[in-house]
C-alpha cells in the first residue's frame with residue numbers, strides 16, 4: 001500500500017512552504033552567526049598584530065619579552081615587559097594554588113556526597129559568585145585581604161601579589177567548581193556501582209574510579225580557571241600595588257599584563273611606540289588565553305566522546 | 310501452539326537437568342556446606358511511597374544456581390540488590406523483612422555493607438568495565454582487599470580471567486584498555502572482576518542480555534563451572550536459559566501496575582518448568598503473557 005506513494009510526499013512530512021522557508025532562514029542565521037564569531041576572533045588577532053608591528057620592529061620581540069626594565073615614559077622609553085609577564089604568572093599561580101584544591105574538594109563534595117538540596121543551594125551560590133562584578137571583589141579585597149596580609153606578614157603595605165592572588169583565587173572558584181562538578185557528574189553511575197559492589201567505600205570509589213574517569217574534565221576546569229585568573233584586570237589593579245618591577249617574593253607589589261594595559265592605555269599617544277608595545281602585551285595575553293581555552297576545549301571534547309554524551 | 314512451546318521448554322530443561330545433578334554431587338564432596346546460603350523472610354521493598362515488592366519468602370541454596378524470572382518491572386533487579394544492599398546506594402529505598410546470609414542478618418545495624426559486598430559480588434545488566442586496562446580492572450577488587458604483591462595479583466588476574474572464559478582471548482594484551490574489548494568480552498571481564506575478590510555469592514542481573522549467542526554460551530558455561538564453588542543468583546528473561554542453567558527458579562509477578570510484585574512460585578527448576586503449581590507460572594513460562 002505505502003510503497004506505491006511518490007517519494008516526495010513522504011519527504012515533505014506535512015510541512016508547509018512557510019515553515020520550510022522559516023527553517024531555511026533560521027539555519028542560515030545560525031550559520032552566519034557561527035561564521036561571524038570566527039571572523040571577529042580572527043579580526044581581533046589581526047588588529048592586535050597590526051598595531052604591534054611598530055613595537056616589534058623598533059624594540060624587538062626579545063627585548064620586550066625578556067627585558068626587565070619597564071619605564072615606558074622615560075626618554076628613551078624602556079619596554080622590558082618581563083616584570084609584567086612574571087607578575088601575571090605569579091598572581092595566577094597563587095590563585096591556582098589556592099583555588100584548585102578548594103574548588104576540587106567542593107566539586108567532589110557536591111557531585112558525590114551532597115544531598116540534592118545542598119547541591120541546588122550551592123549551585124545558586126556559585127552562579128551568583130560568578131556574576132559579581134570584579135570591581136566588587138576588588139573592593140572587598142582592599143577592605144579585608146589587604147589589611148590582613150599586611151598585619152599577618154608585618155608589611156608596610158598589603159598591596160602585594162599574594163593579596164591579588166588570594167582574591168583572584170576566589171574569583172576563579174566558580175569556574176573550577178562548576179566545570180569539574182560537571183565532569184564528575186558526567187561519569188556514568190554504573191561505574192560507581194561497579195566499584196561499590198566490589199566492596200569499596202564511597203570515598204574509595206570516588207578517588208579510585210570517579211576522579212580518574214573525570215580527570216580530563218577536571219584538567220579543563222583548571223585550565224579555564226587559569227584563563228579566568230590571567231585575564232582578570234580590575235581586581236588585580238586594585239590589589240597588587242602595581243609596581244612594574246621584577247618580584248622576588250609573593251609579598252611584594254607586582255603589576256600584571258592586564259593591569260598595565262588598563263592603567264596606561266589612557267595616557268599614551270595613539271600610534272606611538274608605547275601604544276604599540278601595549279598591543280604586544282595584549283597579543284601575548286590573547287595568545288595565552290586562546291591556547292588555554294583551546295586546550296580545555298579539546299580535552300572536554302575528548303571526554304564527551306568517551307562517555308557518548 | 311502453546312503446548313508445542315511448552316514441550317520444547319520441557320525437553321530443554323530435562324536435558325539440562327541430568328548434567329546439573331551430576332554437578333550438584335561434585336559440589337557436595339568438594340565445598341564446605343552452608344557457605345553462601347540466603348534466607349529471605351517477608352522481604353518488602355519500597356521506593357519512596359511506592360511498594361514494589363511485597364512479602365518475598367524464599368531460600369537460596371548454596372553452590373547452586375537460582376534463576377529469578379518474571380516480566381519487566383516486576384522487581385527482579387530490586388530483589389537482587391537487596392542481597393548485597395546495593396539498594397542502600399539509591400537513596401529513597403526502604404527494605405523490610407529479614408535477609409540472612411549463612412544465618413547472619415545482613416540488614417542488622419552492625420553489618421557494614423562494604424564487608425557484605427566483599428562476600429556477595431555482582432555482575433550488572435550492562436557491561437561496566439572501569440576506564441583502565443584489563444589487568445587493572447580485574448585487580449581492582451583484590452587491591453581494595455589490600456593485596457599488593459605483583460605475583461599474587463598476577464595469579465589472581467589469570468585465575469579470574471580463566472574462570473570467566475576470557476583468558477585465552479586477552480592473555481597477550483592485559484595492558485589493553487578495557488573499552489577496546491567487544492561487548493561480550495567486556496561482560497566476561499566484569500565477571501572476572503567480580504570473581505577476583507572470591508565472593509561466596511555472585512549476583513548476575515541479565516548478564517547475557519546484550520550478548521550474541523556465542524558469548525551467551527560462554528557465560529552459561531562459566532556459570533555452570535562457577536556453581537561448584539559459588540552461590541549464583543541470576544536474573545534472566547530467557548526461559549530456555551533459566552531452564553538450562555538453574556537448579557532453582559523463582560517466578561515473580563506484578564499482577565496489576567498499582568500493586569506490588571509478589572513471589573508467585575519458587576522451586577526446583579525441573580518442577581517449575583515441567584509441572585508448575587501455579588497457572589500463572591505456566592502461562593508466563595510458555596509465553597502466554599508478559
Ligand SMILES: Nc1ncnc2c1ncn2[C@@H]1O[C@H](COP(=O)(O)OP(=O)(O)OP(=O)(O)O)[C@@H](O)[C@H]1O
Nearest residue numbers: 356357361379380381382383384385386387388399
Ligand atoms: N531507583 C528507583 N527509584 C524508583 N523506582 C524504581 C527504581 N528502580 C526501580 N524502580 C521501580 O521498581 C520496579 C521494579 O524495578 P526493577 O528494576 O527491579 O524491575 P526488573 O524486574 O528488574 O525489570 P527489568 O526486567 O526490566 O530489568 C519498577 O516499577 C521500577 O519502576
Ligand SMILES: [Mg+2]
Nearest residue numbers: 385386387514
Ligand atoms: Mg532489571
